[in-house]
Amino acid sequence: MDILGSFALLLALLAAVYAVGAGIAGIVTRKALLTKSARNAGLAVFLLVTIAVGCLEYYFFTDNFSMAYVAAHSNRALPFYYKFAALWAGQEGSLLLWTWLLSTYAFFALLVNRNKHPELMPYAGVVLAGVQIFFLTLNNFVASPFAVLAGADPSGVMRLSALSDGHGLNPLLQYPEMVIHPPMLYLGYTGFTVPFAFALAALLGRYPGEKWIHITRRWTMIAWCFQSVGILLGAHWAYAVLGWGGYWAWDPVENASLLPWITGTAFLHSVMMQEKRGMMKVWNIWLVFTTFMLCILGTLLTRSGVVSSVHAFAQSSIGNWFVGFLVLVFVVCFASYWKNRDYLRSDNQLDSLVSRESSFLFNNLILLAACFAVLWGTLFPVLSEWVVGSKISVGPPFFNKVNIPIALFLLLLTGVGPLLAWRKTSFDALKRNFAWPLLGGVVAGVVALIFGFRDIYSLICLILSVFVTLTILSEFFRGARVIAARDGSNLISAIGELTMRNTRRYGGYVVHLGMVLIFIGIAGVPFNKDIQKEMAIGQTLNIGPYSILCQNFDRVTNGNYDSERATLEVFRKGKSEMMLYPERRFFLSSQVTETMVAVQSSPLRDLYVVYAGRSPENGQPVIHAYLNPLVKWIWFGGIVVVLGTGLALLPNRRTALVLRPVEQTWGELVSASKSPIGVIARRGDASD
Amino acid sequence: MKVRSKFLVGSAIIVVTLVSLAYVGFTQSKTYYHTISELSGLRGSTVHQRMRVSGNVRNGSISHVPGGVDFVLTEQGQDLTVSYVGRDPLPDTFKDGAQALVEGKLRPDNHFVADQVQAKCASKYEATPGQTAGGPQPAPTSNATPERSAGN
Numbered sequence: 001m002d003i004l005g006s007f008a009l010l011l012a013l014l015a016a017v018y019a020v021g022a023g024i025a026g027i028v029t030r031k032a033l034l035t036k037s038a039r040n041a042g043l044a045v046f047l048l049v050t051i052a053v054g055c056l057e058y059y060f061f062t063d064n065f066s067m068a069y070v071a072a073h074s075n076r077a078l079p080f081y082y083k084f085a086a087l088w089a090g091q092e093g094s095l096l097l098w099t100w101l102l103s104t105y106a107f108f109a110l111l112v113n114r115n116k117h118p119e120l121m122p123y124a125g126v127v128l129a130g131v132q133i134f135f136l137t138l139n140n141f142v143a144s145p146f147a148v149l150a151g152a153d154p155s156g157v158m159r160l161s162a163l164s165d166g167h168g169l170n171p172l173l174q175y176p177e178m179v180i181h182p183p184m185l186y187l188g189y190t191g192f193t194v195p196f197a198f199a200l201a202a203l204l205g206r207y208p209g210e211k212w213i214h215i216t217r218r219w220t221m222i223a224w225c226f227q228s229v230g231i232l233l234g235a236h237w238a239y240a241v242l243g244w245g246g247y248w249a250w251d252p253v254e255n256a257s258l259l260p261w262i263t264g265t266a267f268l269h270s271v272m273m274q275e276k277r278g279m280m281k282v283w284n285i286w287l288v289f290t291t292f293m294l295c296i297l298g299t300l301l302t303r304s305g306v307v308s309s310v311h312a313f314a315q316s317s318i319g320n321w322f323v324g325f326l327v328l329v330f331v332v333c334f335a336s337y338w339k340n341r342d343y344l345r346s347d348n349q350l351d352s353l354v355s356r357e358s359s360f361l362f363n364n365l366i367l368l369a370a371c372f373a374v375l376w377g378t379l380f381p382v383l384s385e386w387v388v389g390s391k392i393s394v395g396p397p398f399f400n401k402v403n404i405p406i407a408l409f410l411l412l413l414t415g416v417g418p419l420l421a422w423r424k425t426s427f428d429a430l431k432r433n434f435a436w437p438l439l440g441g442v443v444a445g446v447v448a449l450i451f452g453f454r455d456i457y458s459l460i461c462l463i464l465s466v467f468v469t470l471t472i473l474s475e476f477f478r479g480a481r482v483i484a485a486r487d488g489s490n491l492i493s494a495i496g497e498l499t500m501r502n503t504r505r506y507g508g509y510v511v512h513l514g515m516v517l518i519f520i521g522i523a524g525v526p527f528n529k530d531i532q533k534e535m536a537i538g539q540t541l542n543i544g545p546y547s548i549l550c551q552n553f554d555r556v557t558n559g560n561y562d563s564e565r566a567t568l569e570v571f572r573k574g575k576s577e578m579m580l581y582p583e584r585r586f587f588l589s590s591q592v593t594e595t596m597v598a599v600q601s602s603p604l605r606d607l608y609v610v611y612a613g614r615s616p617e618n619g620q621p622v623i624h625a626y627l628n629p630l631v632k633w634i635w636f637g638g639i640v641v642v643l644g645t646g647l648a649l650l651p652n653r654r655t656a657l658v659l660r661p662v663e664q665t666w667g668e669l670v671s672a673s674k675s676p677i678g679v680i681a682r683r684g685d686a687s688d
Numbered sequence: 689m690k691v692r693s694k695f696l697v698g699s700a701i702i703v704v705t706l707v708s709l710a711y712v713g714f715t716q717s718k719t720y721y722h723t724i725s726e727l728s729g730l731r732g733s734t735v736h737q738r739m740r741v742s743g744n745v746r747n748g749s750i751s752h753v754p755g756g757v758d759f760v761l762t763e764q765g766q767d768l769t770v771s772y773v774g775r776d777p778l779p780d781t782f783k784d785g786a787q788a789l790v791e792g793k794l795r796p797d798n799h800f801v802a803d804q805v806q807a808k809c810a811s812k813y814e815a816t817p818g819q820t821a822g823g824p825q826p827a828p829t830s831n832a833t834p835e836r837s838a839g840n
Binding site: 244349350351352353358361362365366369373376381390391392393394395396397398399400401402405406409532584592593594595612613622624 | 691692694695698699702703705706709710712713714716717718719720721722740775776777780781
């Protein structure tokens, strides 16, 4: 059992190498048997890595402290779910998780398409296995999770040794979200490998037609969804655990997870230009490549301490491997592009500034600008040291200055873009589609202004949020009304029918609604309040509509930690509303103090209370209270985004209207788009 | 070509706006990193810039004074006296021997006035060689928070 894990990892590496070798040989010789054998090797990698992961989990659950990794990240008293999550508490295990999730994706990508796309799959299999070789090399030779503790006995012979108890899991990670957050984020990071593999495969194999783009888009949506969830869970973890009252600080690790999300978002939009109009092919393929490279860069930043090295104190040599891999990936991408660039010629030109195409172009331009700004700000300490010799960092003001206007412009496009026609939109159509939503937004803005809403960005955000929501609702309403009139059904079931007929379009609208909710939540930031006060028993603290009465301070202890706890009663308008128990825990095995925030969350505002320790001067407990409006909307918006993405991934329900994909001329499509039924019929062929 | 040039003009406006916003944000928030030994060699305007300095908290040097906390940072035999005047309580990890990163300005008498302090204690699992870059990626937050991780 002890060596099974390492052997499985080694075999997985061999299988991946074989998959690449046999795959290339199969492509060159066109022998179906070789190709099939390469694919089976690719499938085997997943099973072998799964065995390795199972072994490591087994060591955690059996408290095998002769394993260095287990000893460093677990202890006997650790609850079982954290023993499970301790797998990704450190470098070696995180990389193993990376490899495992990647091999899982590869497994399903190969399995689902095993009898399809015979011209495409061999290439995709080779690319997937190639990426796996890199990570398996790290797992086997650079950061092996199966290192054992050993020491020399008196006669000088090396023997295995074991600790009686492990060092324990970092208390910062002892929070329910840490069980789910890293796998989600990694599912995002690794998931972008699949679209990358298909894009590179299509380019290398000069795969005819746009079929590969349908496959790529679906896999990108899956990865994008996980990445969104991962980012939001990370933000929620930072909010709920770190006790500083915020959820996003533009630190390098957060930025690293945002970068591929931004380019992935750009791709999901611009890919429609290629599907519908045969435009932006070069752009799209580079977006996929860039997204994958940003995933690798993100892992590099997270793992190596390249950027945070000055304020972080951990260094590791693993960064060099990632830099090398990144360079290799770029060279391969560029070479394939250069060799096959004629394959990516555009079929059409931009016709009008007021068109769906140009809204996508602006969407992409602005997303790329955001990506560049975030990347620039994140890497600035490194770049400035190279160029001028002194390390300069930039703070949140830089990121906010650039990204808030970008975000608001994107929000505007979210409302405008989907309702513009392809090629050219007439002024009449503009008026018909946007007059009411725009009026609604302006009215909301005026009302807010009257009620003393003075923050300019939040005000714009409010106006745009109302505008976008109304345009989306009107889209649902207009489509549903036609169906309801024809079928005699009620409007609600017509909305369901409408959505299921074109899941991609209406799922996309639901995602947009989720984003609007997230925007509303973020727009609450300028209205945050906080107050810090030394409090004795019986004293009160006032914040917003609440007054907080300090009832008691006590100490709690258990095997894992000692804790100091405050008992606070919260009053509103003189009425007792709730009790809050902020804590400070001292973890025994790791000797670390942790803050446990008490949050009372409601749709309108979060009351967020931190026990900030005792005053050094008089030993009085210090309570720090925050009032954060609308934070809950962010988490709720995240759920809506996930539901929308899930909806968009569902196959369309076929209707009698959609007989079969028809090659229509664009003139017909534009005239057809005047009626919503025409829209449905036209969109039917976009399913895949 | 007309549409194309319109699009280019629109793009140019957007890009120029963003670049100027970025420049303003950059000048507002840029912070220089220095080591303690570099501080004495700073000349001219660089002395007055906002900067970050890291080092270890010298054992026994932490003293609570009215309005703040004084302590001594040391790195490679060089010392720096620091006064923390920030509003937030110091992080839990800030104690004797901890590695700390202070942000603020240098007074002419080589006394550092910090409004932000981040600290990371050399706890055992984090200090174990080879495990260091693992679990929590220490990266700063905007406040005096001990450490955070969001990506592992």
